[in-house]
Amino acid sequence: MTASQSEASGSGPVWVVLPTFNEALNLHEAVARIQAAAPDATVLVVDDESPDGTGGLADALAKQDPRVVVLHRRGERGLGRALAAGLQRAVASGASVALAMDCDLSHDPGDIPRFVLAAQSADLVLGSRYIPGGHMPNWAFHRKLLSAAANVFVRILFMLPARDCTTGYRAYRSDVLGKIPFDRLNSAGYSFQVEILFWITRLGSRGVREIPITFVDRAKGTSKMGPREAIAGALNLLRVRLALLR
Ligand SMILES: Nc1nc2c(ncn2[C@@H]2O[C@H](COP(=O)(O)OP(=O)(O)O)[C@@H](O)[C@H]2O)c(=O)[nH]1
Ligand SMILES: [Mg+2]
Numbered sequence: 422m423t424a425s426q427s428e429a430s431g432s433g434p435v436w437v438v439l440p441t442f443n444e445a446l447n448l449h450e451a452v453a454r455i456q457a458a459a460p461d462a463t464v465l466v467v468d469d470e471s472p473d474g475t476g477g478l479a480d481a482l483a484k485q486d487p488r489v490v491v492l493h494r495r496g497e498r499g500l501g502r503a504l505a506a507g508l509q510r511a512v513a514s515g516a517s518v519a520l521a522m523d524c525d526l527s528h529d530p531g532d533i534p535r536f537v538l539a540a541q542s543a544d545l546v547l548g549s550r551y552i553p554g555g556h557m558p559n560w561a562f563h564r565k566l567l568s569a570a571a572n573v574f575v576r577i578l579f580m581l582p583a584r585d586c587t588t589g590y591r592a593y594r595s596d597v598l599g600k601i602p603f604d605r606l607n608s609a610g611y612s613f614q615v616e617i618l619f620w621i622t623r624l625g626s627r628g629v630r631e632i633p634i635t636f637v638d639r640a641k642g643t644s645k646m647g648p649r650e651a652i653a654g655a656l657n658l659l660r661v662r663l664a665l666l667r
Pocket of ligand 1: 440442443468469498499500503524589639645646
């Protein structure tokens with residue numbers, strides 16, 4: 422999307438939040454493909470001191486290109502906290518729409534214009550694997566099972582109005598992000614996706630919209646999601662639900 426296109430669609434400044442932990446093999450291609458799809462977007466890399474040097478690579482990109490910004494979180498780990506920090510930075514910097522996507526190219530940057538357009542009429546746009554047109558062609562069976570089970574669990578627990586509540590490919594309108602009580606969120610890790618979705622269904626006025634995506638498994642680097650993260654996420658969401666009842 423060019424400046425004139427984003428102005429024409431009324432989207433205003435677009436930020437893409439890219440959480441990274443050990444994504445040195447993917448960072449350059451991810452940023453290049455985001456910039457090809459959305460030349461005017463600011464790419465915000467949120468790195469948690471990746472041992473593989475992702476943070477330094479991101480700094481080198483930022484030095485050459487003002488459209489790349491790096492947020493280094495020191496002494497902290499966790500996808501949820503990284504996303505919270507990145508989204509808040511995007512809002513504070515004047516973003517009108519803040520996208521979030523994985524840095525491992527599982528999410529096709531070519532879809533960004535569709536997200537920005539859909540965010541004109543929704544608080545939150547979810548890139549969904551579970552609506553017609555959504556696919557995940559090469560994900561391992563155990564990951565599909567985990568994802569499907571997680572979605573059934575959280576949809577019942579929080580009565581969420583979406584099929585894919587755990588997707589990491591999203592576009593948030595900054596006005597709804599401004600209402601989120603980030604300091605009250607309890608998710609350091611993956612359960613952040615569900616917790617913030619829940620708050621948006623409560624505090625937003627435009628609703629949540631799903632658009633289909635094709636999710637491809639990463640070709641390079643390794644996933645940080647494992648049994649420990651899955652169990653920690655599920656227990657955390659039970660705690661959050663109970664705390665909300667009180
Ligand atoms: N900053 C930060 N990013 C993370 C952390 N854990 C995962 N990520 C990033 O979040 C995205 C999704 O993680 P990934 O390991 O691919 O999970 P999967 O897609 O569920 O297998 C990737 O861009 C990761 O680099 C973390 O603790 N901190
Ligand atoms: Mg991934």
